Amino acid sequence: MTSNEKKCPNCGHVFKPGETYCPNCDLFVPFDEQKNLPNDTITNSNEPTSYKNDTPSEPSPSIPTFKHRNRTSVEETPATEEEIVETQSDMEEATEKPIIEELSEIETISPVEVETFKESDEPVEEQPQTRVTDSPTPPSNEPPKKSNKNKILVGIIVLLIVFGGGYVYNSQKKQNELETTLKLTTSAEDAIQNLYMKNQGEVFLKKGISQSDITSAEDKVKELKGTEQYDKLNERMQQAVKTFTRLTAINEAFKKPVIEGNQLINDAYVKDDTKLTLEAIDPEENGFDKLYNDTIKEATEQKTAIKTFKTTLEKLYRDDKVVSEPSKQVYNEAVKQLADIKDPELKAEFQKILDDVSKIIDEQEKKAEAARKEEEEKQAAAAKAEAEKNTQQSQNNNNTNTAQNGSSFTPSTNGGRWGTRQDATIDLSDPAWAWNPGVQEKVISEVIKRGYVVDGGYTLVPKFIENGVGFYDLYATKNSKLFPNSKPEEFPIYVVTINDKTGWFKGNGPN
Structure with missing residues (x-):
């Protein structure tokens, strides 16, 4: 290796003139250390005069300190776009982790990195550094490139803040929604349960239940429409509505409610003798169904008794008056049928009519008896007169009776x-x-x-x-x-x- 060559200590790449970074390892020699490099490592002979330092430099180690352009002495790799997206995805999937904790997990920036981030864009005056080389190397006028790590980290922080803030908002929103749903569910549950008798299950509706109770419960269930809880609650609600409809219909057939809770009221009487159109529940599935069917049977029997009596009464009483010749036999039949009517008020009303009929019948019998006696007396008198004449x-x-001796006599009488x-x-x-x-x-x-x-x-x-x-x-x-x-x-x-x-x-x- 010539005296003016410098190599990458990691891969051995020979730096070309003016080349600051290793293209393979991305290593570089900081400017503040390049001026202390020995001549066999780096040459700044071509560096402009403005960068030279007339003050003698302090001795420096013979081997330069190489650093990654985007790393500090702590091993780090630059965050890629995929990693940033993955980080964002992980953040959104978190359910309980507060944003402060996530921010605390960001890599701690070393003082060296902070110093690197603070490098000015202005050219830094370097003291001239010389080293002995066989041939002069032109000085490098290119200032060290600013690291992108600060931008990536800042971007991550911004993303975390933005998406973390969104997460916090969404998390709070979901929490609020869950709390609201829970409250609505509890309210609907209570509303449905309050429609029924206590400790009886959802079978017998409570005493005195009204349409407003049903409507209120329905409104509470409708507030949960679109939630997981709605279908089951609505099914229970519809069963309550079905039971209430049947209860209302059978109670309407009587002068006062005949079913109260789980009891059949004995002194409840049907309104009239019109045919009952309600049908029995078949099959019976619970206690209410049986009670409902028993009530239908009771209503039918009462209506039948009233209708049967009215049919007989029409033969005795029409147009608000007793018929001209009421039959004693029909009257006796009506008296027996009246005993089958349970409604005391209706029975008293019919009894009053029968009393009027009875008076007419008694008067007729008296007249008939008098006429019969009179006729008998007339016939007896006529017969007697005829008999006397004959x-x-x-x-x-033949007034003379002749005995065997020919004399006549009249037999004696007794008294x-x-x-x-x-x-x-x-x-x-x-x-x-x-x-x-x-x-x-x-x-x-x-x-x-x-x-x-x-x-x-x-x-x-x-x-x-x-x-x-x-x-x-x-x-x-x-x-x-x-x-x-x-x-x-x-x-x-x-x-x-x-x-x-x-x-x-x-x-x-x-x-």
């Missing part, structure tokens, strides 16, 4: 009334009980003709014997002209006493 005629024709005399012993083998031929048939034909009895509605009873003659009492066993309105329990009824030998007969009517 009896008188018969007596005129003056016919039909009351009775022998203690009746011996039917006695000839006195034998009818003379044709006498019985003649007498029976006559009394039937007069209306005393009817064919097949009479009986003959042997009563007593006097003067060898048997006397029979004739009794009516069915209604006849003489007894048109007599009741079955009143029969048999005495009519006349008959002589079985002559056909003479006599009763208690006038002769």
Whole structure:
């Protein structure tokens, strides 16, 4: 190596005249040290006079100090654009690390670097430095190039500040959003739970729940729309709405709410007898479904009882008044049906109507009974008059009873009334009980003709014997002209006493 050559201590590159940096290792000799280099390392013979120093320089080491252009004595490599982007990405992915901590992780700038960053753009006057060389080397007029590391580091710091500030903002924003979502979720959860009875699960809605409660809860759930929590909360909300709709519908069928919480109110009554359009829940999935179905059954039974009674009542009461001839049988049927109606107010209203019907029926029965008695009396009087007339005629024709010796007589009575005399012993083998031929048939034909009895509605009873003659009492066993309105329990009824030998007969009517 010639005396005017200088080599890179790292790779051995021979520096060309005016070449300050090793193209391979990027090493350089600082100006402040080049003036102390020995002649065999660097030559500044061609350096301008203004850079020469007339003051003798202090002795310097024979080997120059080489430094990386973009590094300090601490080993560093310049940050590339990819590294900067990667640094930015890492910063954005951080979730908890504060920006101050990230800034603290930046490489500490050594005092040497700081001194390098502070190099002035103005040419630095260097003391002339000479060294012995075989041939003069032109001096270098190029001042040392300013390092780019300060720019890169400043850029990184700026990026960290910008993106770090953005991260801090976004992180705070996300934190605020999470807190807001948590509050809204808690509020919606509480709103849904408050729709139901405590310690019953989400099955039975609370007592006294209203539409405003449902609307308020729905609004709170809607505030979470677009979040992960919305779907599940909305599903629970919709179930509550479905239950509330059913609860409202069945309660509307009654005069007051029939379902309160998890109980069926016993003294709740349907509003009217219109057909219930609600359908039972099938299959039953929980306690509310069963309670709802039981309520539908109760409503149906009450409505059916009311409708059945009204149908019967129409036969007795129309146009706000009792019909002209209400039936006693229909009335009794209506009384039984009224007992099936549970609503006491409605039952009292219907009972008042039935009382009016009952009064009319009682009046009709009284009138009918009076008319019947009057008719019976008329018929009895007419029959009696007819009987008396016929009896008188018969007596005129057969008033003389001839005994076996030819004498006539009239049998005695018991106390003056016919039909009351009775022998203690009746011996039917006695000839006195034998009818003379044709006498019985003649007498029976006559009394039937007069209306005393009817064919097949009479009986003959042997009563007593006097003067060898048997006397029979004739009794009516069915209604006849003489007894048109007599009741079955009143029969048999005495009519006349008959002589079985002559056909003479006599009763208690006038002769």
